[in-house]
Amino acid sequence: MRAQDFIADETMRAADGLIHQATKMGDKASWSPLDEGRTALDQVAECALICSSMVDVLKNWKMPEFTPEMMKEYEKSKAALSLDEAVAMLKEKTSALCDVIRAVPDEELVGTMQFWGPEPWSKVGVMNYHNWNMTYHNGQLNYIQTLYGDKSMG
Numbered sequence: 001m002r003a004q005d006f007i008a009d010e011t012m013r014a015a016d017g018l019i020h021q022a023t024k025m026g027d028k029a030s031w032s033p034l035d036e037g038r039t040a041l042d043q044v045a046e047c048a049l050i051c052s053s054m055v056d057v058l059k060n061w062k063m064p065e066f067t068p069e070m071m072k073e074y075e076k077s078k079a080a081l082s083l084d085e086a087v088a089m090l091k092e093k094t095s096a097l098c099d100v101i102r103a104v105p106d107e108e109l110v111g112t113m114q115f116w117g118p119e120p121w122s123k124v125g126v127m128n129y130h131n132w133n134m135t136y137h138n139g140q141l142n143y144i145q146t147l148y149g150d151k152s153m154g
Contacts, residue, residue, distance in 0.1 A: 003109060007128050008098035014134040015094040018044060019087050021141040025150075029083045033147045040144055041086060043137040045078040048089035051097055051130050058100050058127060061113045094130065101127050 022029050022044045029040040053064055064070070081089065104127065112120035115129070145151075 002106070003124055004102050004104050004106075004127065007124070007131060008101045011094060011098055011101065011128075011131040011134075014131045014138065015047075015090055018047060018134045018138045018141070019090060021138055021145070022083060023087065025141070025145065028145075028148055028150075031144070031148055033144055037144070038140070040141045041081070041083050042078065043140060044083065044090060045081040045086040047130070047134050047137055048081070048086050048093055049074060049078055050133065051090065051093040054097050054130050055093075055100050057115075058097070058104060061108075061123065061126075063113075063115060097130055 022040045025031075025040050029044075032039050057063060109123050109127075112122055113126060115121040115126050121129075
């Protein structure tokens with residue numbers, strides 16, 4: 001199995017898991033721990049919007065410039081999404097990203113690029129970022145569930 005196919009499969013699995021946990025929360029998806037923590041909805045919306053930019057990152061092997069205007073628009077877009085809209089966007093954008101991941105030629109897997117943080121990332125690591133990010137947020141959603149009393153994981 002090619003790394004691209006494995007990463008695409010795991011990315012779709014992570015999206016399905018995140019969507020399952022968020023939709024299972026129902027109205028509690030907008031609940032904020034201690035009225036200060038991030039909501040499940042905010043985290044799903046983040047994953048959907050960040051996924052949108054990952055297609056260009058993988059096509060160009062370059063991060064976008066995070067200008068103040070871009071970040072303001074990102075926060076505005078994130079806040080405007082309902083859970084249903086965020087889930088639909090996450091499904092659509094993750095599927096498109098996985099198509100791009102599968103299409104990356106083997107010879108492009110070699111090397112690094114500047115991604116998050118000061119150290120370069122391997123291109124394989126960059127391809128796997130959306131998977132990692134959704135898995136991370138799925139854990140946060142599970143924790144939020146325990147805070148409002150839902151101890152039934154899965």
